[in-house]
Amino acid sequence: MDRVQKLNLVGLSKADYAAAPSTLCKGCGHNSIANQIIQVCYELSLRPQDVIKLSGIGCSSKSPAYFLGQSHGFNSLHGRMPSLGTGALQANHTLRAIGVSGDGDTGSIGLGQFKHLVRRNVRMVYVVENNGVYGLTKGQFSATAEYGQDLKYAGHNDFPPIDVAVEAIVAGAGFVARSFAGDAKQVRELLKAALSFRGLAVLDIISPCVAFNDEDDSRKSYAWGRANERALQELGYVAPQDEIVVEDYDPGTTAVVELHDGSRLTLRKLEADYEPNDRLRALERLRRGEEQGELVTGLLYYDDSRPSLAEVSGFGATPLSELPDDLLRPGRDALEGLLAAYA
Amino acid sequence: MGVQEPLSSPCVGAAPTAIVNDFSIAVATANGTGSQTANLALLRSFFKMGIPVHGKNIFPSNIQGLPTWYHIRVSRHGYVARRSPELLVAFNPTTIHEDVAGLPPGGVCVYNADIRYTPDRADLTYYPVPVKELLQDVDVKGKVKDYVANMTYVGVVAHLLGVPLDVVRRSLEHHFGGRAHLVASNFDVVSRSHDWARECLQKVDPYRVEPMDATEGLILMTGNEAGALGAVFGGVSVAAWYPITPSTSFIDALRDFLPQLRKDPEGRPTYTVIQAEDELAAIGMVVGAGWAGARALTATSGPGLSLMAEFLGLAYFAEVPAVVWDIQRVGPSTGLPTRTSQGDVAFAYGIGHGDTRHVLLFPSSIEECFEFGYKAHDLADTLQTPVLVLSDLDLGMNNWMGEPFAYPEEPLKRGKVLSAEEVERLETFRRYADVDGDGIPYRTLPGNQSPRSAWFGRGTGHDENARYSEDGAVWWRNMERLARKHETARQHVPTAVIQESPGARLGVICYGTTRYAIEEARDALALQGVAIDVMRLRALPFGAEVEGFVAQHEDLLVIEMNRDNQLRDILRAELPQHAAKLHGVGYIDGMPLTAAWVERQVLGHLNGRVD
Ligand SMILES: Cc1ncc(C[n+]2csc(CCOP(=O)(O)OP(=O)(O)O)c2C)c(N)n1
Ligand code: SF4
Numbered sequence: 001m002d003r004v005q006k007l008n009l010v011g012l013s014k015a016d017y018a019a020a021p022s023t024l025c026k027g028c029g030h031n032s033i034a035n036q037i038i039q040v041c042y043e044l045s046l047r048p049q050d051v052i053k054l055s056g057i058g059c060s061s062k063s064p065a066y067f068l069g070q071s072h073g074f075n076s077l078h079g080r081m082p083s084l085g086t087g088a089l090q091a092n093h094t095l096r097a098i099g100v101s102g103d104g105d106t107g108s109i110g111l112g113q114f115k116h117l118v119r120r121n122v123r124m125v126y127v128v129e130n131n132g133v134y135g136l137t138k139g140q141f142s143a144t145a146e147y148g149q150d151l152k153y154a155g156h157n158d159f160p161p162i163d164v165a166v167e168a169i170v171a172g173a174g175f176v177a178r179s180f181a182g183d184a185k186q187v188r189e190l191l192k193a194a195l196s197f198r199g200l201a202v203l204d205i206i207s208p209c210v211a212f213n214d215e216d217d218s219r220k221s222y223a224w225g226r227a228n229e230r231a232l233q234e235l236g237y238v239a240p241q242d243e244i245v246v247e248d249y250d251p252g253t254t255a256v257v258e259l260h261d262g263s264r265l266t267l268r269k270l271e272a273d274y275e276p277n278d279r280l281r282a283l284e285r286l287r288r289g290e291e292q293g294e295l296v297t298g299l300l301y302y303d304d305s306r307p308s309l310a311e312v313s314g315f316g317a318t319p320l321s322e323l324p325d326d327l328l329r330p331g332r333d334a335l336e337g338l339l340a341a342y343a
Numbered sequence: 344m345g346v347q348e349p350l351s352s353p354c355v356g357a358a359p360t361a362i363v364n365d366f367s368i369a370v371a372t373a374n375g376t377g378s379q380t381a382n383l384a385l386l387r388s389f390f391k392m393g394i395p396v397h398g399k400n401i402f403p404s405n406i407q408g409l410p411t412w413y414h415i416r417v418s419r420h421g422y423v424a425r426r427s428p429e430l431l432v433a434f435n436p437t438t439i440h441e442d443v444a445g446l447p448p449g450g451v452c453v454y455n456a457d458i459r460y461t462p463d464r465a466d467l468t469y470y471p472v473p474v475k476e477l478l479q480d481v482d483v484k485g486k487v488k489d490y491v492a493n494m495t496y497v498g499v500v501a502h503l504l505g506v507p508l509d510v511v512r513r514s515l516e517h518h519f520g521g522r523a524h525l526v527a528s529n530f531d532v533v534s535r536s537h538d539w540a541r542e543c544l545q546k547v548d549p550y551r552v553e554p555m556d557a558t559e560g561l562i563l564m565t566g567n568e569a570g571a572l573g574a575v576f577g578g579v580s581v582a583a584w585y586p587i588t589p590s591t592s593f594i595d596a597l598r599d600f601l602p603q604l605r606k607d608p609e610g611r612p613t614y615t616v617i618q619a620e621d622e623l624a625a626i627g628m629v630v631g632a633g634w635a636g637a638r639a640l641t642a643t644s645g646p647g648l649s650l651m652a653e654f655l656g657l658a659y660f661a662e663v664p665a666v667v668w669d670i671q672r673v674g675p676s677t678g679l680p681t682r683t684s685q686g687d688v689a690f691a692y693g694i695g696h697g698d699t700r701h702v703l704l705f706p707s708s709i710e711e712c713f714e715f716g717y718k719a720h721d722l723a724d725t726l727q728t729p730v731l732v733l734s735d736l737d738l739g740m741n742n743w744m745g746e747p748f749a750y751p752e753e754p755l756k757r758g759k760v761l762s763a764e765e766v767e768r769l770e771t772f773r774r775y776a777d778v779d780g781d782g783i784p785y786r787t788l789p790g791n792q793s794p795r796s797a798w799f800g801r802g803t804g805h806d807e808n809a810r811y812s813e814d815g816a817v818w819w820r821n822m823e824r825l826a827r828k829h830e831t832a833r834q835h836v837p838t839a840v841i842q843e844s845p846g847a848r849l850g851v852i853c854y855g856t857t858r859y860a861i862e863e864a865r866d867a868l869a870l871q872g873v874a875i876d877v878m879r880l881r882a883l884p885f886g887a888e889v890e891g892f893v894a895q896h897e898d899l900l901v902i903e904m905n906r907d908n909q910l911r912d913i914l915r916a917e918l919p920q921h922a923a924k925l926h927g928v929g930y931i932d933g934m935p936l937t938a939a940w941v942e943r944q945v946l947g948h949l950n951g952r953v954d
Contacts, residue, residue: 016794020810048797052635052789065799065811072789074634074661074800076627077653083583083619083627090581090615090628091637092790113627116620316611320580321636321788325755327613328578328638329717330604332750335576338604339747342562 009045009241017042019069023062029181029207029222030060030129034067036184037098040191041068044239051096052088056081056110058102059136060129060207068098079110082117085124086309092319093310096195097124104134107143107162114164118171121199123308125191128164128202129181131209132220139212146219153212163290168202169282169301175201176282176301180225181208186297189235189265193299196259199308206295225295232274232285232298233267257302267299276302362549364394364419369428370496371435371442374402374411377490378434380518380529381497382413386742387514388506389417390563393555397423399741399935404588404680410438419555423743424860425935430550432496434474436460443467451548453499468548470540472499477536483528491532498536503544505551508537562709562747566738567642569709570668571596572748573716574640575604578755579666581639583617583628585647588680589736590670593642622647626654626667633664634800636760636788638720640666645674645687648694655729656695659825661800662775662784664723664758667731670739673933682933683736685855689909691731692883698822700829702836703883704732705854709745711837711881712738717751718837724758726832727786735904737935738856759785763793774798774809775821782828829884836882839889847874849949850896852925854880854910856935857902863938868945875945883913893921900948901927902941 005013017038022031041051048070055061057078064073076084085099106114106128117126132145139153143162150156168176175197177190187205194201208214208222216223233255240262253272257265267276275281282301289296370385372378382398389396394417401412416426431446433439433454440460443452448466456471474495478488501511512530519525571593574582584594598616605613619625625641632639643651648669658665671687673679678686693699702722706712715732723730766772766787772795775784787796798809805821806812844865853861858879865875878892893899893914899921901911908927915922928944930936 047792049790049792049794053799070794070797072787072791072797072799074631075802076630076800077657077802080623080627080654083624084631084634086617086624087581087583087628087631087633087637087639088635088789089631090617091632091635091639092788095635095790112620113624116624120617313615314611315615316607316609318607319790320613320615321632321790323580323607323613325578327607328580328605329576329751329755334604335572335748335750338572338600339562342564342568343560343747 008042010047012042012045014038014042016070017048017068019066022066024059024066025211027210028059029131029205029209030063031066032181032184033127033129033187033205033207034063036187036191037067040188040195044192044195046096046195050094051098054081054085054088054097054099056101056105057136058105058134059209060100060102061105063129064098064100079105079108080113081105082110082113082122086117086120086122089122089124089310090313091321093123093315094319099124099126101126101128102135102142103128103130103132103144103164104142107164111143111162111167115167115171118168118173118200118202120309121174121306123198123310124200125194126200126202128204129207130164130204130220131207131213132218133209133213135209135212149218151213163286164204165202165300166283166286168204169279172306173202173301174199174303174306177201177203177299178297179203179205180229180295180297181205182222182225183229183231183297186231186235189237190299192237193235193257193259193263193265196261196263198260198304198311199306219293219295228293228295230289230294230296232271232276232296232300233269235298236266236268238264238266260304265299276300360549361551363551363553364417364555366417366430366550367426367428368415368417368430368432368500369442369445370413370415370432371438372411372493373435374405374409376493378411378413378493380490381493382415383518383742384494384497384511384514384529385500386415387517387563388501388510389415389552390558390744391510391513392506392552393558394419394552395421395423395557395744397741397743399425399737401934402681410435417552419557421557422859422863422938424863425937427937432500433458433460434493434496451550453496453503470499470503470544472496472536477539478532481532481535487528491529494529494532495536498533499540499544501533502537502540503546503548505553508534558744560747561744563742563744564709565592565740565742566706566709566712566734567593567670567740568596569712569745569748570706570716570732570734570739572600573713574666574720575600576751577638577717577720579638579640579720580614581628581632581637582614582641583619583625583639584641584643585619585622585625587644587647589672589740590642590644590647590668592740593668593670622650623654626651626665629665629667630654630658630663633658633723634661634789636790638666638724640668640719642668642670644670644672646677648687648691652694655701656697656699657802658729659695659699659701660802662727662786663800664727665729666719666723667729669731669733671733671735673931679933681736683856683904683935684931684933685733685735685857685904686909687733688903688905689907689913691733692913700826700884702726702728702730702832704730704837705881706732706734706738707855707858707879709743710748713748715837721756722832722835725756725835726783726828727758728828733855735856759783761785761787761791761796763791763796766791766793766796771808772796773807775805775824776807777824777827781831782824782826783831833884833886836884836886838886839881839892840879841876841888841892843876844869844874847876848896848898849945850876850878850892850899851945852878852880852899852901852910852914853903857904860936860938860941861902864941864945867938867942873945873949880910884917890918893918893925897924899925900945901925902930902944903927904930904936906931
């Protein structure tokens, strides 16, 4: 054909990062996030074989079937992707993992596993596609739906929302960001930085459900997001191999975060005094945003001081899943020596 | 301490003929008073004298200060089943009346004389032990004194039964390893008590021990330790669990053995052990690790297994290897947490909703715990499915004699895993295709560098290429293949052990730890002229030999430790043509079976009644 696809550093075209066509509703926020994941993995020249895709249950959790068709994936159980991912990444800590979950999946049935995933600092990009409803089961309120909201199908919501980003920060996550599916560029830059993070990176992405929760007055709708997004920073990701060129570099208004693999994230501050390394400030800013009806987006909190679970576990370079048999089964002498103590 | 008068004189007169190396002792103490050290010192002393022995912890579900019992069976014939004790060490004031009441006429009661208790049975021999007095000059302080107090009964019993002091010392050395000061302080109490008993007690009961050579070369270990060791030699590299009695000591043992045995040349661990936040997460980690190619296990018990149902269904259907050690205790629900049972068989066999069938292994000894410990991983990998090892509290938490474990000769069996090169050679990689006709498909592991190796795991319907499908015919085909795989499992699992007796008409079927009472009962019945054949199942699904045994017998009795005759029902369902002749009896008080009970069941059955 006449249109030649550009190849990335590992010799793949963008098409190599595609997968089965989506069966989600047209216009669903989850589709646009899946597209950004394809774009980002292509741009970062990740080898699909080095990536695993994990999810729970829900429309959102179906989406790993729609990106990176050459990567192993597992669409697991409702709310239980964190444990499955923990096991998989302990078995092979050299893999990059992208986990996709929903707000019901993470905020309700899976809240416990989510908190413990954060606590263990499993190296994974954990995307919550947050639409405030259960999409797959057709429109019930999820735990992130706003207080007092009325929906045609679900009725009146009598309970305050759980804020997934707040839960992540409180639980000790080192990389917590919020974004909006309608803000493709921000989603992309955050995904790239998250993939370079040493531990668990949580991306809470408002991802409107066009079937059940896209009314203009819903805080999870496209219209509301567009009108009320308050980005904390303008983000730029600089890959390890690129020269760092920060346009209009202006000390004091642009911060540079060095990521674990040598890449950098530039943060051109839009809120001059916001520092993403202050946990209490982050929580305070989120609460204020919630009260004022703002969708606060960007890198909310960053701290890479805590080692990942794999680092804590002290693994060697070879993943457990690839160790040769002679390292897995001790020798005859070892057995005899040990049994001597029981004679 | 000076020479003393016995505090009360033994009640029963002339000693009958000696009973040598054939009795049972119950030690009643309070939880958390270091009684376990004393119990094990005594147990190990018999063992070191070459006498077959077995000890059972009989403990209620409590933490400290409440009653606990230890039963030691000494048997020159090598029997290890529970037997009602003839000897009692009564060191717990709150249970002494009941404990004494449980002794048979002619029984022996060694009791703590500091307890307010007046001997009240004329048909027993009593030996009071002045514990406080014996500890008076012992050079230990405060709490440690409480801990060594139980050593007084070790000294007294050693004297009464004839255990040489140097044997007790060697047992303590074994128990305390290199900690010489602990050996010294404990032995001090033992020898003082022993000397006191020699001087002050008049031995009038018939029970005593004599050295034998029946334990030469054997080891003493708990089932949980043996299973964990098996897993270490089976290459387990990811273990995830949530604490629950009686499985906790399995992981404790694993965490003890792994750092000793499993490092790479750089000294880095070739394993990881994760304490999960609950059983859902524990099995989730195991399934994730199994999918990614590691050998993974969890250990749990009934309540934990209940929580694992959803993931085990997923692992069965997505065909991911996983190993679960279920150390059974009494259910339903929280049940009797510290009592033993075989009540999880039916649940475990079908755990998951829809048509689910699992592979179960039933170890009955420490040797089998070790062997099934590594084989479970071979089976899980070979069959790409969960394998559940159904042990029980009795086997898991008690010390058993056994032969030193045979080193696994066969290499690890990793099953049908395709490398990148192998995938490249294929025209297409079809994850769920039944290429070999045995129902077992080929898999690739995440990280496989062939771009064609990827597949997407899911619990929803999928076709041979692992693509989502709701097509009824595809579903049907897939479920039939899974059934075929279950059939294939029959050829891979450990076969049943059959012991036939000439002239036997009744076939007795059992599994797990009930074998000991059944084997002892078989011998006792033989002396009465009643012959039985015994078949011990070691796995589900079972192989052809099981059907053969059932077909050969006109009358079969399935003995198990659950109310509903769970295995009997499984056998009836799978061998419907033989259903009518498969009868079941269940034992459900949480205690291990006794041979006497089995004998009664068999005789009752043969006489057309069961009690
Ligand atoms: C144990 C269990 N309970 C309930 C369900 C049914 N279920 C499927 S998806 C879903 C809700 C998913 O909602 P969310 O995570 O918000 O994702 P969305 O569909 O909105 O993307 C539920 C309750 C299930 N699959 N498993
Ligand atoms: S129902 Fe909602 S969440 Fe599900 S695919 Fe449609 S728009 Fe997306």
